[in-house]
Amino acid sequence: MGYFGRLKSTVVRNLQVDLKYKFNLVIDVAWLILDIIAFTFLGAIVATTSIKNFEYNLADFLLVGVFFWALFGRAYDDTVLALQEEAARGTIGFLLVNNISIRTLLIARFFSSTVKTITIAMIFIFPILWAIGVIQVDLTLIPLIITLFFLSWIFMIGVSLLVSSLNVIFKRIGVLASLFLYALKIASGYYFPVEALDLFFPGLAQSVLQFPLTRCVYLLRELLILGRIHPNIANDILMISLGAVICIGLALIVMSQIEKLSAKWGTLEFY
Amino acid sequence: MRNSLLNGAHWNSIEGENIMREIVIEVKDVMKQFPTGAFLHKKIQVLDEITFELEEGENLAIVGPNGSGKTTLLKILATIYLPDKGSVKIYDHDIFKDISKVRDMISFVSPALSFQKKLTLRETLKFFSGIQDSNIEDIYPFLEEIGLDQLMDERLEGFSEGQKAMTRLAIGMLKHPKILLLDEVTATLDVRRKEEVIDYIDKLDAKLDLTLGLIDHDPMVVDRLCHKILLLRRGGTILRFANVSDLFHEIPYRYDVKVYPRKPLKTKVLDSFGFPYEKLGDFVRFFTQSKKEVDEIHDKLFEKLEAEEIIEFSTSGLSLEDMYFFFLAKET
CATH class of the missing domain: 3.30.70 (Alpha-Beta Plaits)
Structure with a gap:
């Protein structure tokens, strides 16, 4: 069996396990719905009191962020926690001797969590956002939207692997991983428009906007809310692709070295 | 005796007898230390100067007191750990260079290995047969023999320790390994079950010409299944490596x-x-x-x-x- 066959089997097994923990799925859905409610109200209140020269409705702006991070936040969390959970259940040894490396295990976890969150997002979030008019998708824009989501997904696999490699060395980095995710969300413009940084730090916004994930969210807002294609989108996609490839390449190299080190230290099965 | 390389594999041939047996496991000067302490600056010596060879079809028992590195050695052969010094070759594949090929040939069964307990036996076997590219039906005769076929749709969390031990063994056999590494697999089994398992491994060994590497405290298991014994001292050095029968005869x-x-x-x-x-x-x-x-x-x-x-x-x-x-x- 080739690598992709093993990856597929591991993804299916993860989804089977996720389905057995139904309460966790209910919590995930509840969490997202609460996010939507909170950000809708926040956006609406802020919009009535301040920002006048802002192109989007702030509630729409925030809800696209919710949609974006609904797809990647849970997958990141699940992936970073995967080693800890597998170790607690004592399953890593069996996976290793059956040719499922730590990298494969984590990538499979990211895949299966993506399937899980896409399903939740498509059932619970997309219809809500569609119904309240946040997302008005022109069908011709869908290939671009999917491309941007795909590149963000690749980038986030790399990020998740890199953070998990810290997990292999230092163990139980749950709080650090949460902090890192929080920083990523801030940098991506989840909580406020990145352009607002210029109010306090002139010129900083342009630099932050070059970060692949921030660029993706920025372009997705243009596409999803305004139905507009950014004039430099080809160049932007090229830069984002480069960032995603560098990120995942670096993550795979780091992770393979960490796996070897960990096998030498004798900590791999307990990670 | 001379060593030669034939078709990429390593063989031993016995002069005059025209018998050629492939070297299956080749361990040379293996040393293993585990780092401890807050900054991993201290080292604990677990194995040192471990050298031995095993030919195709030969079965090895690793014996020694607690702290002699038996399980560590088995885990090195299973590629879970890598040695700090020395080399380990499985069918002439170096575990540093060809770890994936080595993993395709070995099964490691140990009480320390567990599975997702929320999954049923069928789902678990299906998963492992999926990643091993094997057929789940191949293991049915074994499951029937030990009565686990009746529990295919039961979750593993409800299994007794004995049933879990049998499930681990079933997963190990599902792969059709060339080398089966067993770490005290009969320890949690009652006398009848132990007998069934040993019988089954014995039959499987005869049928597939497996190479076994096992740790077991029961001399009956070692006597029935193994040709060679590796006696390890506390501190992880070799006390003796010899044929089981020779060692038994030396004891008066x-x-x-x-x-x-x-x-x-x-x-x-x-x-x-x-x-x-x-x-x-x-x-x-x-x-x-x-x-x-x-x-x-x-x-x-x-x-x-x-x-x-x-x-x-x-x-x-x-x-x-x-x-x-x-x-x-x-x-x-």
């Missing part, structure tokens, strides 16, 4: 009879039994070569029991611990 007894006297027996009385013995605290151990000699000693002890000179006595077969301590004593 097979059974020992432990006798608890009411008051210390005089040397003259002990000599009158006509068997070698040793005094240890409040009891005496007699050593015998055969069951006939055991019966002979029992007759004499029953007389002493009736005369109320002794409190009780018990007889046991040669244990692997006995073997270990015998060779350790011989060495020192």
Whole structure:
């Protein structure tokens, strides 16, 4: 069996396990719905009191962020926690001797969590956002939207692997991983428009906007809310692709070295 | 004996006998230390200067006291750990360079390995057959033989320790490995189950010409399944590596009879039994070569029991611990 066959089997097994923990799925859905409610109200209140020269409705702006991070936040969390959970259940040894490396295990976890969150997002979030008019998708824009989501997904696999490699060395980095995710969300413009940084730090916004994930969210807002294609989108996609490839390449190299080190230290099965 | 390379594999040929056997496991000067301490700056020596070879179809028992590195050695062969020094080759594939190929050829079964307990037996076997590219039906005869076929749709969290041990074994066999590494797989099984498992492994070994590497404290298991024994000292160095039969023959007894006297027996009385013995605290151990000699000693002890000179006595077969301590004593 080739690598992709093993990856597929591991993804299916993860989804089977996720389905057995139904309460966790209910919590995930509840969490997202609460996010939507909170950000809708926040956006609406802020919009009535301040920002006048802002192109989007702030509630729409925030809800696209919710949609974006609904797809990647849970997958990141699940992936970073995967080693800890597998170790607690004592399953890593069996996976290793059956040719499922730590990298494969984590990538499979990211895949299966993506399937899980896409399903939740498509059932619970997309219809809500569609119904309240946040997302008005022109069908011709869908290939671009999917491309941007795909590149963000690749980038986030790399990020998740890199953070998990810290997990292999230092163990139980749950709080650090949460902090890192929080920083990523801030940098991506989840909580406020990145352009607002210029109010306090002139010129900083342009630099932050070059970060692949921030660029993706920025372009997705243009596409999803305004139905507009950014004039430099080809160049932007090229830069984002480069960032995603560098990120995942670096993550795979780091992770393979960490796996070897960990096998030498004798900590791999307990990670 | 000479070594040669043929078709990329490593072989031993015996001069004049025209027998060629492939070297399956080749371990050379393996050293393993585990780092400890907050900054991993201290090292604990677990294995040192481990060198041995195993030919195709040969089965190895790894024996030694706690802290001798038995499980670490088995885990190195299973590629879970990598050695700090030395080399390990499985069918001429270096575990550093060809880890994936090596993993395709071996199965490692240990009570330390567990599975997702929320999944059913069927889902679990399907997952492992998926990643091993094997057929789940291949393992049905084994499952039927041990009665696990009735539990295919039960979650593993409801399984007893014995059933979990059998499930681990089923997963290990599902792969059709060339090398099966077993870490105390019979430890949690009752006598009947243990017998069934050993029988099955024995049959499988005969059918597939497996190479086994196992850790087990039961001499019956070692005697039935293994050709070679690797005796490890505490600290992880080799005390002996030899054929099982040769080692058993070197030990001058097979059974020992432990006798608890009411008051210390005089040397003259002990000599009158006509068997070698040793005094240890409040009891005496007699050593015998055969069951006939055991019966002979029992007759004499029953007389002493009736005369109320002794409190009780018990007889046991040669244990692997006995073997270990015998060779350790011989060495020192």
